[in-house]
Amino acid sequence: SQTIHQWPATLVQPVGSPLSLECTVEGTSNPNLYWYRQAAGRGLQLLFYSVGIGQISSEVPQNLSASRPQDRQFILSSKKLLLSDSGFYLCAWSGKTARVYEQYFGPGTRLTVT
Amino acid sequence: GENVEQHPSTLSVQEGDSAVIKCTYSDSASNYFPWYKQELGKRPQLIIDIRSNVGEKKDQRIAVTLNKTAKHFSLHITETQPEDSAVYFCAASTNTGFQKLVFGTGTRLLVSP
Helix, strand or coil: CCEEEEECCEEEECCCCCEEEEEEEECCCCCEEEEEEECCCCCCEEEEEEEECCEEEECCCCCEEEEEEECCEEEEEECCCCHHHCEEEEEEEECCCHHHCCEEECCCEEEEEC | CCCEEEECCEEEEECCCCEEEEEEECCCCCCEEEEEEECCCCCCEEEEEEECCCCEEEECCEEEEEECCCCEEEEEECCCCHHHCEEEEEEEECCCCCCCCEECCCEEEEEEC
């Protein structure tokens, strides 16, 4: 069965520091991958998605970037964090065929920028 | 682009009552409608979904109905239990090969014993 991992689970970073969040998927190949952010008490905002290695699409212009160096690895980065970057970051995956069509979320990383 | 509206934002019911959450979408090309349940501090969990070729789907105490003409879909929970308390999100997607979900703003359901 498929499993999605994210780390770290929680992170406290000062303003202006860099960021690297990692997401990996097991049990499937060539998945679609997604990064979402959820501010406290709010909905889900799609940040980036990827249909394959090196293929990244950005939904919201901001100081974040994403990369997909391997088929089942998705990384969210920032060179300098802002206070507004605080939130719950969720990675998700979906398949490319009707059999694995649904989108499933990882456990998330709770980021607090101080 | 697609826009999904969700109502109500909060819903309080007594244990054993039914709960209904409604969503409307704007893009008539949308063909996939999942519902997610998110407990406090946890990841959203897919609980049920429906595709545009059916009007209703049921899984034990939860059901989803879809009205393509009116462009709205609803989540129905019967015989609610305290463990149903959570935030529920609806979503819509227009593609089958690549699934870009547009989420509603969420409904906080509180089931009181």
